[in-house]
Amino acid sequence: MGIWIIDGLVMQHSNNEMRKQHLFIEDGKITKILDGNENIDTGDHQVIHAEGKLVSAGFIDMHVHLRDPGFLHKETIQSGTLSAAKGGFTTVACMPNTRPVIGDVETVNYVLNKAKEEGAVRVLPYGSITVNELGRELTDFEALAEAGVIGFTDDGVGVQNAQMMKHAMARAKKINKPIIAHCEDDSLVKGAPVTEGQFATKHNLKGIPNESEAIHVGRDILLAEATGAHYHVCHVSTKQSVRLIRQAKQLGINVTAEVCPHHLLLSEQDIPGLDANWKMNPPLRSQEDVKAMIEAIEDGTIDMIVTDHAPHSKEEKEQGMELAPFGIVGLETAFPLLYTAFVKSGRWSLSFLLEKMTIAPAKVFELPYGHIQVGSEADITIIDLEEQKQIHPAQFVSKGSNTPFTGWNCNGWPIVTIVAGNIVWSSSTTNKE
Template sequence: MSILIKNAKVIKSDGELIMTDIFIKEGIIQSIGHSSDASVQKVVDAKGRLVTPGLIDVHVHLREPGYEYKETITSGSHAAARGGFTTICAMPNVDPVPDTAEHMKAILDKIKQDACVKVRQYAPITSRLTSDEQTDMAELQKAGAFAYTNDGVGVQSAQTMYLAMQEAARLNASIVAHTEDNSLLFEGVMHEGKKNKELGLPGMSQLTESTQIARDVLLAEATGVHYHVCHVSAKESVRVIREAKKVGIRVTAEVTPHHLLLCEEDIPFDTSLYKMNPPLRGREDQAALLEALKDGTIDLIATDHAPHSDEEKSGSMIGSPFGIVGSETAFSLLYTYLVQPGHLSLQELIEKLTTEPARVFQLTGGHLSVGEPADLACFDLEEETVIKKDGLLSKSSNTPFLNWRVKGRTVFTMVEGEIVYEEDKHE
């Protein structure tokens, strides 16, 4: 099918916004410029709204198999599409864990059947995520895994991580790390700072994160592997990553929207809607993360979309699971509270959600250019809306951002020329 997107506002490489048309045929962008091609079969009027490359999220939890009451591949991919994401990367903390070729193929078959966006599947570094037994990484790669992570669990043994890095380097694959030293946790549920003392809750030191990053970057240097740090939260972690990059270690990093927009001082009371891992840290940490994102120390933004049921997230931080949903709110929140006040340019935001994740993980997409797949998102930057629980397509609504006023809602999302989300059909 041939499609013409008319009256699209696109951002050029120099940051200038221009009005143009985008002509798509057989799922590929054929031209960007005002078109009068007679072969157009469908016209989509963007009405002067922003059209970007489809967003890429390298860190989501789809919960299927095993935890379908929280999220499914169907609901999670539709939530991603509503947020403007066209490629997402799913973490392996499901049941059964995709730690064998058989389990990996089963998940990929389900993804092929149910997902409305492109989904790449992580494999675990170790069997069952929690053991020190290394998975057969070559077999998992052959089965379709694109990178390796024990997200949700820090790899406690340096030897295990070292051997895994050696094998990943041999396979030209990435190690993606949730960095957390369990011996320094002390049963903490939120950041160890001012607010946890005020609320009488056990704290989580930044040392749980930063010390394991320090260990891992030296192991990465020794093995030559590409090492990617998940959801960086602390200024000390930023310092370690910055110094590692200066000496040429192959380390990259991500930050979440919630760590950019919130800190411990924003937690109103003991509520699990603000419980995530790593936790919201101090205001100095929050500032360091934004600075690191701007100067390239942190390469990209990822949501860590982590759905849980209302029952699980209705009480105290003690006893409740970590995590918040983020697929549907990321762009609008970041546009409203970082771009509009001038903390980040629109071009920078789009790059951190498209070009950079594509570069870091060598993924297709991330560019709005001729010859690229027509993975696109259209956003309304003018009309203000309110984030509401009943407006979410995810099966879960565990987020502290409910009732926040935002601009930048998604108008439509397109994967290889096919519209997979359209706001008029979801109102």
């Protein structure tokens, strides 16, 4: 039995217009796309009535922390992927800073098998660049690639040794896999919980300077130029990093980049006090940096939007700004936050936002997803653009509730998520047999 999605509004990216269409899904693929004015016989197939709702390709998040294996009190593959599905994401790429680190074939197989058994959405694991992310020895790139990793990163820590990073890029280039870099010079950040700036000064805290990120970005761009590797910069947060990435792209160096919603929406001036739900890495920067992030995503310097979904337990975050771990959750709030702030305000087109969450990540990482067309994978997100509600962490399906966006009023909530033709999330009675 197939699924009909009828009367939905499908974005036509060629002209930035929405068109009413009917979609038919069968055997995990989109097999028909009909004009919305056509009369159709739905037969015995399942029907989703999507009148007035946006029907989008499923969102792709290339930067999440599922915490499994090793940190199941924070998140599991089951809870994390359900959180993704609720947020409209159909594909997520999980970071390797688990315990054990995803740096050997056995752990890759564990993640892939558990995702197949318990996951609500598609999970693409990264492998670590170095053994246990210690920066001392490269992992077996070839074996990890064969096992199914989509790239290599030591996310959570920066690779401190330039020679190690150069060797990593050369190895990755040989097997056509990207290097995904958490950019941070440890000598400049030790013991600092927030950005260097007014908030740190006011609360007598050590600050994380912008150059701690940009130094690694600049170094790695030169190494990418030397090796020819595809170099992808994680969670860009500083104007200096943007400047370096923009120059690298102008020179034809194979560098791509991502930004998170919180670095587009918040600055250090928004932090209300010593609440660790506002503590993330990279930290919230200055308003000038936020402006640079927005301009960079708009002009293509930054390619895509990711969440860096990083759940922690309530007890861990209650340790306070200095002792609590870095990170906030983001899967369930990313689209509503961005739609409300940038599309409803008129700054961005809806087509632009959708492109940065679907087509762009698929293109950068050469994934066969992110499009609505006949023959494509039936990864679909249906969104009620008119629904408005507040963000309440108690309603999250993620194990983590650590967010700075509590109480924000947002429009644009995903109501149905379909992965490879299977309904994995539905918020209401939009489904009718």
